[in-house]
Amino acid sequence: MAAKPLRLLHAANLRLDCPLQHVAALHDDVRDIVEVATLTAFDRLVSLAIERDVDALLITGNSFDASVASLPAEVALRNGFERLDERQIPIFVTPGKLDPASAWLQLPALPENIHFLNDLEEPPIDLTDRGRLLATLLPVTVDSAVEPYELENLFAARAANATDRPFVVGLLLPDRPNVRNAPSARFAALDWLACSVDEATNELPLTDGVINAQHGPQGLSFEETGPRGATLLEVDGQRRVKQTLLPLAPVRWERLTQKLDGVRSRDDLLERMLAALERLSDLPGELVRFIDWKLDRTSAEANGWEADAAVTELGAALTQLTDQADGLRYVHRIQPLDPDLSLIESGHRELLTEYLLAMDRRSPVTRPAMTKWLTEAKIANTLKTGRWESWADAVEPATVASQAQQLGWDWFASMESK
Known part of the structure; x- marks a missing residue:
């Protein structure tokens, strides 16, 4: 029988119970979905880990905002971790800018399946399945030096040959300039590096492994458009790697640009906007779509679309055509045309x-x-x-x-x- 492949599920930036932005004046049923969106995404993450029978869940940074006390966030974390503990699924957690190590240490005792990584001095952790070594996980920073010869020494007692070497996963710790030892990144011989997209914008250790810079499972604003979820990593017996982004967000953000060239009337414009919406691919689990529209013209007449009242009425008409009380909900925000100074008196x-x-x-x-x-x-x-x-x-x-x-x-x- 073929050996069970290594399966890791990587999430980041959970930001549990953090409010979504640009969500004023919503219907009550839509607001109910929006207010618990981050908690819903995390609950789906836990269910996904169980359904896919993963060997571990990796959570890298910004699980909650420690500057704002949130009982719902704490309860959600505990309930989710306990569900995974019942299935004997370990969880590897690193702190972030929003949830520093001190905040995690202040939480009441968490289940025993939690491995909190915050110290580079911590020894590597072996991930096993019925006695078979699947992977080795270790914390790294931009200063980490995981040299090939060090890996050979590390695994010499456990690997009979090179093909038996476990899959090495690094979890990136937040950059702490006050404890940095080197002026530039050092080499880390990793197979896979897990980090949040926020950390990926900063310095990373040099590595020839795959870097997975993970977005949060639920976007908070129009700055976080497109599919949002967690990445499933699968590694087979020949060390072939497969990565799959699995959407989890109940609320989706999109930015669309609609050209006005050739538009003859408001109804004509609405038809074109509806066609643009139909071109969006459906995402599993999405309940609400926030669409930010930009009207664009090159040579077309403004036809009044530079006025707030006109775009407000257009948005109301578009909502009436798209919003489904018993299905997918829509919230549209339409930006007026940019001012054209040629329309203003020269004086x-x-x-x-x-x-x-x-x-x-x-x-x-x-x-x-x-x-x-x-x-x-x-x-x-x-x-x-x-x-x-x-x-x-x-x-x-x-x-x-x-x-x-x-x-x-x-x-x-x-x-x-x-």
């Missing part, structure tokens, strides 16, 4: 340009500052308890800035007809 163009430049030069506004301003406005006194807090959390500084730019454009454009 006002310079002033409008200065206005737009001033908006670009403004100091960035943080969410805490925005929340403070909204609270000081005392509008909450006229609303039901909790309603204002919900609205304030949904306000995005970037959205406010975009609307301010649009208001300026609308005002200058209206002066043309006066």
